[in-house]
Amino acid sequence: MSDLKHEIERRRTFAIISHPDAGKTTLTEKFLLYGGAIALAGSVKGKKTAKHAVSDWMEIEKQRGISVTSSVMQFNYEGFCINILDTPGHQDFSEDTYRTLMAADSAVMVIDASKGVENQTRKLFKVCLLRDIPIFTFINKMDREARDPFELMEEIENELGIQTYPVNWPIGCGREFKGVYDRNKKEIISFTANGGQREVEKVELNINDDRLEQLIGKDKRQILVDDIELLDGASYDFDMDAVRHGKLSPVFFGSALTNFGVEPFLEDFLKMTTSPLPRHSDQGEIDPFDPAFSAFVFKIQANMNKAHRDRIAFMRICSGKFEKGMEVTHIQGGGKKIKLSQPQQLMAQDREIIDQAYAGDIIGVFDPGIFSIGDTLCAPGKKFQFEGIPTFAPEHFARVSQKDTLKRKQFVKGTTQIAQEGAIQMFQEPNKGMEEVIVGVVGALQFDVLEYRLNNEYNVEIRMESLPFQYIRWIENKEIDLKSLNLSSDTKIVQDFKGNYLLLFTDIWNIKWAVERNPDLVLSEFGRE
Ligand code: GDP
Numbered sequence: 420m421s422d423l424k425h426e427i428e429r430r431r432t433f434a435i436i437s438h439p440d441a442g443k444t445t446l447t448e449k450f451l452l453y454g455g456a457i458a459l460a461g462s463v464k465g466k467k468t469a470k471h472a473v474s475d476w477m478e479i480e481k482q483r484g485i486s487v488t489s490s491v492m493q494f495n496y497e498g499f500c501i502n503i504l505d506t507p508g509h510q511d512f513s514e515d516t517y518r519t520l521m522a523a524d525s526a527v528m529v530i531d532a533s534k535g536v537e538n539q540t541r542k543l544f545k546v547c548l549l550r551d552i553p554i555f556t557f558i559n560k561m562d563r564e565a566r567d568p569f570e571l572m573e574e575i576e577n578e579l580g581i582q583t584y585p586v587n588w589p590i591g592c593g594r595e596f597k598g599v600y601d602r603n604k605k606e607i608i609s610f611t612a613n614g615g616q617r618e619v620e621k622v623e624l625n626i627n628d629d630r631l632e633q634l635i636g637k638d639k640r641q642i643l644v645d646d647i648e649l650l651d652g653a654s655y656d657f658d659m660d661a662v663r664h665g666k667l668s669p670v671f672f673g674s675a676l677t678n679f680g681v682e683p684f685l686e687d688f689l690k691m692t693t694s695p696l697p698r699h700s701d702q703g704e705i706d707p708f709d710p711a712f713s714a715f716v717f718k719i720q721a722n723m724n725k726a727h728r729d730r731i732a733f734m735r736i737c738s739g740k741f742e743k744g745m746e747v748t749h750i751q752g753g754g755k756k757i758k759l760s761q762p763q764q765l766m767a768q769d770r771e772i773i774d775q776a777y778a779g780d781i782i783g784v785f786d787p788g789i790f791s792i793g794d795t796l797c798a799p800g801k802k803f804q805f806e807g808i809p810t811f812a813p814e815h816f817a818r819v820s821q822k823d824t825l826k827r828k829q830f831v832k833g834t835t836q837i838a839q840e841g842a843i844q845m846f847q848e849p850n851k852g853m854e855e856v857i858v859g860v861v862g863a864l865q866f867d868v869l870e871y872r873l874n875n876e877y878n879v880e881i882r883m884e885s886l887p888f889q890y891i892r893w894i895e896n897k898e899i900d901l902k903s904l905n906l907s908s909d910t911k912i913v914q915d916f917k918g919n920y921l922l923l924f925t926d927i928w929n930i931k932w933a934v935e936r937n938p939d940l941v942l943s944e945f946g947r948e
Pocket of ligand 1: 442559563674
């Protein structure tokens with residue numbers, strides 16, 4: 420097998436999605452531990468140590484230079500080369516969180532067993548559905564009181580609209596947690612709490628083994644036998660094709676903190692998930708094994724230090740091999756040839772300059788301000804464009820204007836540039852000038868970032884008035900007569916800077932109102948280019 424084929428085939432690039440506190444950091448850390456990328460649990464720098472006052476956040480950005488420490492982590496495990504894409508949560512939640520999912524080939528969804536499907540998981544899940552990528556579910560914290568596993572399955576199916584296939588099944592929970600039954604291997608893996616540093620001791624027993632009763636007790640054994648019977652009869656069959664197309668989610672129960680079920684999960688996951696997938700372009704699908712390099716930009720990280728207004732553009736390699744100093748064509752840059760300088764990659768916590776990378780990998784390159792989100796880079800001679808990255812619906816809105824009207828130019832320049840980087844979205848009310856814009860953000864922290872950056876980088880002070888809108892929808896049918904729309908009084912029509920019209924809503928009922936009373940109106944939650 421050629422070197423290129425072998426390297427690409429062993430790559431697995433996935434994102435971990437969850438609601439804050441479900442255990443994403445802990446699970447990631449355990450993966451890294453198995454991969455030998457870190458030596459001790461507790462060493463993945465968590466946001467837990469970071470206070471979220473904005474000044475602290477800026478400080479953190481400065482100290483880290485760029486906040487890539489938690490963006491992408493690469494490590495090797497049993498011959499696989501694994502790229503984990505972190506999806507920042509808490510106050511770091513922003514459009515970048517969604518965009519990251521565009522770079523992944525599959526997703527691991529971590530769910531807290533006592534809480535079930537939570538808000539942020541729901542949002543991230545919707546984005547995964549856009550691309551039909553495989554989704555694997557890890558139901559975490561089984562060492563604590565948990566909800567009934569059947570109920571959890573039902574919730575995932577009903578709330579997220581995906582079928583589930585439990586690969587293993589829990590025996591009790593909390594203090595009574597005894598382990599899991601592996602439905603494929605048809606054996607019990609028993610649980611012994613061990614502080615979480617290394618692997619658990621496994622006791623593998625057949626469900627019919629007499630020793631099972633001693634291990635988990637008569638009652639639990641009976642419950643398990645009944646549960647499995649019910650599952651075998653009632654749950655969906657395992658169908659790899661459905662898994663690969665994001666229609667069926669394999670579900671695993673475990674406890675990341677105590678290390679229980681993490682390694683079996685990782686192993687099964689690596690077997691079931693795919694190597695880098697082909698990507699859509701305006702010239703058809705691009706095969707990852709095509710030796711000609713191609714990539715697209717999915718995230719741009721501005722440097723918070725005003726002395727260095729450079730940026731890092733993160734790109735996902737979609738085909739072929741990247742080599743340091745390579746010349747590529749920047750399609751959206753008018754087909755210009757550029758050298759990708761200072762390519763960086765991450766091994767757990769360390770950033771390092773790399774010499775080569777393959778399809779599936781993520782690299783960060785120095786960006787003198789030429790890239791935009793969604794841009795394609797190809798090997799010289801190639802001229803195709805990857806499908807664009809959608810614009811995701813902001814959830815917080817504010818009216819923003821400059822305090823000093825003489826600084827109009829700086830204000831327009833600053834807000835426009837920050838919007839180009841993809842940190843905020845800007846809207847205008849029809850018939851209003853640029854002195855005042857409506858800014859929409861996915862995570863509220865972006866407002867503080869905007870204020871800080873306008874002040875520090877562009878020397879503009881702003882006034883911000885928060886607006887009561889929570890939802891935005893793009894009007895898909897451009898020919899519709901806006902004046903004739905029947906909308907509730909607190910629904911607002913705005914325009915983005917590409918000229919698209921959108922509706923701002925204060926609550927879900929107003930969306931319903933708009934949809935029901937305007938049968939011709941077509942609304943979308945995602946903006947396409
Ligand atoms: P994240 O916000 O999703 O990254 O969550 P973390 O990994 O930081 O975990 C949140 C909290 O839950 C931390 O205090 C963890 O120690 C704890 N935690 C994570 N996994 C488990 C688990 O399996 N069992 C228990 N009991 N606690 C856990």
